[in-house]
Amino acid sequence: MTLESITIPAEKPQGLIVALHGWGANANDLASLAAYLKLSNYQLIFPEAPFPHPNVVNGKAWYDLRAENMYQGLLESREMLRDWLLSLAETTGIPLSKTMLIGFSQGGAMTLDVGLKLPLAGLVAMSGYLHPDAIPPTKQDFPQILIMHGTSDRVVPIQAAQRIKLALESVGAALEYEEFNAEHEINPEMLERLRNFVVQVIP
Secondary structure, three states, rough: OOOOOEEEEOOOEEEEEEEEEEOOOHHHHHHOOHHHHHOEEEEEEEEEOOOOOOOOOOOOOOOOOOOOOOOOOOOOHHHHHHHHHHHHHHOOOOOHHEEOOOOOHHHHHHHHHHHHHOOOOOEEEEEEOOOOOOOOOOOOOOOOOEEEEOOOOOOOOHHHHHHHHHHHOOOOOOOEEEEEEEOOOOOHHHHHHHHHHHHHHHH
């Protein structure tokens, strides 16, 4: 099984940006922000999570977040996303070393879960959190990492980002960490910070 996705091509792409949406959203959610990123020299792909959201019409989920089914579907999504990312080098002609994985909320959690174990150029988690076993226990070469979070986030509190920072630092990962005066959202400041990170990591 593959992942449905929206692709915004570039004529001669410098790199590939893959963006994972959050719980209850779909591929259109982050694809609608593409113009604001001003990354026309990069190919952009917005995959759609494989599971229907239990309550949102046309909403998708990487796994269930309801208490009675917490994390149901995570193993399947993890394997599917990993295999799909590995196949992109062949289908796009862009190597993983020039591919950046970014995600918002549940997509941010998936970004860290899968991305830390692949030789990607970079990872960006926005308003994300950690799965219990997301971080490899031993030090290794990790992609470059950017963590962004709103200090007024009432969906995923800022403490989740602070835990990510501490956990990654404990295994020697180099990361950039920034808090914004924002709620559970991607605001213009975050988009600008994201754009600068992409250009810095995949020039």
